[in-house]
Amino acid sequence: MSSALASADLIRHAGLRVTDSRRAVVDALGEHPHASADELFRQVSARLPQTSLQSVYNALADFVGAGLARQIEPAGRPRLYELRVSDNHHHLVCSQCGKVEDVDCVVGAAPCLAPSESHGFAVEAAEVTFWGVCPDCAASPL
Amino acid sequence: MSSALASADLIRHAGLRVTDSRRAVVDALGEHPHASADELFRQVSARLPQTSLQSVYNALADFVGAGLARQIEPAGRPRLYELRVSDNHHHLVCSQCGKVEDVDCVVGAAPCLAPSESHGFAVEAAEVTFWGVCPDCAASPL
DNA sequence: CGTTTGTTTTGGATCATTCAAAATAGCGAT
DNA sequence: ATCGCTATTTTGAATGATCCAAAACAAACG
Numbered sequence: 001m002s003s004a005l006a007s008a009d010l011i012r013h014a015g016l017r018v019t020d021s022r023r024a025v026v027d028a029l030g031e032h033p034h035a036s037a038d039e040l041f042r043q044v045s046a047r048l049p050q051t052s053l054q055s056v057y058n059a060l061a062d063f064v065g066a067g068l069a070r071q072i073e074p075a076g077r078p079r080l081y082e083l084r085v086s087d088n089h090h091h092l093v094c095s096q097c098g099k100v101e102d103v104d105c106v107v108g109a110a111p112c113l114a115p116s117e118s119h120g121f122a123v124e125a126a127e128v129t130f131w132g133v134c135p136d137c138a139a140s141p142l
Numbered sequence: 143m144s145s146a147l148a149s150a151d152l153i154r155h156a157g158l159r160v161t162d163s164r165r166a167v168v169d170a171l172g173e174h175p176h177a178s179a180d181e182l183f184r185q186v187s188a189r190l191p192q193t194s195l196q197s198v199y200n201a202l203a204d205f206v207g208a209g210l211a212r213q214i215e216p217a218g219r220p221r222l223y224e225l226r227v228s229d230n231h232h233h234l235v236c237s238q239c240g241k242v243e244d245v246d247c248v249v250g251a252a253p254c255l256a257p258s259e260s261h262g263f264a265v266e267a268a269e270v271t272f273w274g275v276c277p278d279c280a281a282s283p284l
Numbered sequence: 285c286g287t288t289t290g291t292t293t294t295g296g297a298t299c300a301t302t303c304a305a306a307a308t309a310g311c312g313a314t
Numbered sequence: 315a316t317c318g319c320t321a322t323t324t325t326g327a328a329t330g331a332t333c334c335a336a337a338a339c340a341a342a343c344g
Binding site: 017018019036037038054057061078079 | 299300301302309310311
C-alpha cells in the first residue's frame with residue numbers, strides 16, 4: 001500500500017513529526033472529507049484504540065496551522081475538516097442531514113473576492129456556503 | 143419617542159406578545175446590529191436589570207422564527223443577530239476584532255444562488271462571508 | 285377582572301472545544 | 315543502537331455558548 005507512505009510524507013513535508021495518530025487522522029480525512037473531529041476520532045479509534053479525542057483535536061489544529069488541512073464551520077454544526085487546501089472552493093451543505101459537497105468557485109476567477117462596498121476593509125477571503133436539500137433527504141421526507 | 147411604539151408594532155405584527163424584554167431586545171438590536179445574545183443581554187440589562195440572558199435567547203429565537211430577525215454565525219464566533227431581514231445581503235467580518243458590516247448581494251441578482259455543480263441538491267440559499275481587516279485594526283497593529 | 289395561553293425565570297444540562305501538566309515518543313546527533 | 319532534546323500524546327478538568335424543562339408570572343381577550 002502506498003497510502004501509508006503518502007500520509008507520512010504529507011505530514012513530514014508539512015514540518016510535523018510523523019506519528020501513528022497523525023497518520024491515522026490524515027488517512028481518515030482522506031476517506032471522509034468534511035468530517036468533524038468527533039467523526040474522525042471514531043474512525044481513528046477503530047484502528048488505533050488508544051488514541052484520544054484530544055489527540056485528534058491536536059492533530060487537526062497542527063494540520064490547519066501547517067496548511068495541510070482546512071476547516072469549515074457550517075452554521076449550527078460542528079467544525080469540519082478537509083485536506084483539499086490548494087484551491088479556493090466552496091461548499092454545499094444539506095440543511096437536513098448536514099452532508100457537505102465541494103463546489104468550485106462560482107463565477108469564474110475571483111468575483112467572490114469583490115464585495116460591492118468594502119467599508120475600508122482589506123478583504124482577504126470570501127467564503128461561500130450554499131444551503132439546500134440533498135437527493136437522499138429529498139427522497140425520504142422526515 | 144416613536145421608537146418605543148415602533149418596536150411594539152414590529153413585535154405585534156410578527157404575531158408575538160409585546161413584553162418589556164422583547165421591546166428592549168428589539169431596541170438594542172436597532173442600536174447594535176450584528177450583536178451577539180450576550181452583547182444584547184448587557185444592553186438590555188442596563189435598562190431592564192431583571193431580564194435574564196435566557197429571556198434574550200428566547201426573544202431572539204422567537205424573532206428568528208417569526209421572520210423579524212436573522213442570525214448569522216461567522217466561523218469561530220458566537221451567533222449574531224440582525225433586524226435586516228427583507229433582502230438577501232451578505233457580511234464582511236474583521237478577522238481581528240470581529241466587527242461586521244453589511245454587504246449587498248455581490249454580482250447583481252442571484253448568481254449567488256447558482257453553484258457550478260449542484261450535486262443534485264435543491265439549493266435554497268447562498269451565504270457569503272467576506273473576511274478582512276477593518277480600518278481600525280489596520281491602523282493599530284496588535 | 286378572570287382565564288387562557290404565551291412568556292419569563294431559575295437552575296441545570298449539553299455539546300464542542302480548549303487548557304495545562306505529566307508521561308511518552310520522534311528523530312537527529314552521538 | 316542509544317541518547318537527549320523537544321514535540322506530541324494523554325489525562326483530567328475547564329470553558330463558553332447554547333439549549334432544556336418546570337414553575338412562576340403576565341399579556342391580551344372576553
